[in-house]
Amino acid sequence: MTWIWVISVVFFILKLLMSPPSALVAWVLRKFELHPELDSKDVTVTFNGKHLEEEEKIRFTDYFNEANFLKKHYIFPGNEKLFLNPETNITPFVINVKRGKKDVNFFVYSSDNHVDVVKQYKEKVVSYSLNSDDLINFTM
Incomplete structure (x- = not known):
């Protein structure tokens, strides 16, 4: 039962980090863009x-x-x-x-x-x- 909570917390943190307004996502996208500003x-x-x-x-x-x-x-x-x-x-x-x-x-x-x-x-x-x-x- 505790593994379910651990996995759900990990997925929640990943979802929070990968949400569109996240600065981490913006940094990763800027790192790999082909035509930069x-x-x-x-x-x-x-x-x-x-x-x-x-x-x-x-x-x-x-x-x-x-x-x-x-x-x-x-x-x-x-x-x-x-x-x-x-x-x-x-x-x-x-x-x-x-x-x-x-x-x-x-x-x-x-x-x-x-x-x-x-x-x-x-x-x-x-x-x-x-x-x-x-x-x-x-x-x-």
């Missing part, structure tokens, strides 16, 4: 080797944060360099973010109807597409 104070944005000015950087990160996620592109092992250095004549915007001890780089390639993002952190490379008219038409 960036703070313009923590990033540096470069285009063609030149840093964007402060108001352009703020506008670019706002557009990046407001962009809609379309789909994830699967990268097979060994093909990471094809995504990091594609054979196109499109110059990417490079976003560098420092989160704790980790450096995360985003390479943002704009095409006519979508935006491709290549995210590099540690040795991992992830690619996905965004829908954002503001990012497509962004000019300095």
